[in-house]
Amino acid sequence: MKAFLKFDFNVLTKKVLEQKLGEIGLNPIILSFGEVEFLENISAEKMKEMTVLLNEFGIEIIENQKSILVQKIKDTITEMVNSEEPLSVKSSVYLTEKLNHSYGYLSNLFSEVTYTSIENFIIIQKIELAKNLIINNQLTLTEIAFKLNYSSVAHLSTQFKNITGITPSAFQRIIAKRRLNTFN
Template sequence: MKAFIKFDINVLTKKLIENLLTPFDIKFRIIGFGEIEFLEKVSQAKIDEITIVLNEYGIEIIENQKSILVQKIKDTIVEMVNTEDPLNVKSSVYLAERLDHSYGYLSNLFSEVTYTSIENYIIIQKIELAKNLIINNQMTLTEIAYKLNYSSVAHLSTQFKNITGITPSAFQRILKKRREIAIKNL
């Protein structure tokens, strides 16, 4: 039997971090997506133990200042893309204000560390959310385009195809066919 699930990556990640860190008996708080604060002194040996446990889940502790800021950029973009209401401000202004750096600096740093642009990363995150919304059958393509701040369904479709290789409509047809096959096989 195949089941389709819906989940909130922010809630999932927060709960996972809480579950992984609690056994270490260290006081901590989750500040925001991708950021925690230890509320007491933690030995390097304990940090090493925590690192090993987190790495099993693809989570790593970042210590390099440039990498920390790049991670904050990524986290802010994920938060921005996944917000309930479309933003009424350009992403460049949003990032600069949220991270308290000029957009030029953020853009150059991001490209230097990740070898891609902030704009491309935003598009990838939007398309991932669009795929999830299509999978969960929550919205029409018009509603998805509006939610993700696209000027039209055609604009969404073009970027979707550039990233995935297929149009959103083709993606919907594939999902429908898979669901029909899954139901037949029950």
């Protein structure tokens, strides 16, 4: 039997961090997506224990300043794309305001570290969300395009096909066929 699950990555990650770090006697304060503060000093031994524990869940501790800022850019983009409210400003302005750096600096750093552009990362995040929304089968393609701030379904379809190799409609048909085969 197959079951389709919907979950919130932010809530899931927060619970995992609180639960697992609590098991080793640490009480984190979750500041924002990807940022945790501890009120007490953490020994080198506890740090190693925490690193091993979090690596099991694909969570790693970032220590390099450039990597930290790149991770903040990724987290801010993920937060921006997954926001319930559509953005009223361009993503470049949003990132600049949230991270207190010029967009040129953020863009150059991101490209230097990740070998891709911020714009491409935003598109990939939007397409991942579009795929999840299609799988959840609650919104039409028009509603998905609007939610993701696309000017039209055609624009969404073009970017979707560029990233996945298939159109959103073809993706819908594949999901529908899998569901049909699962329940038969």
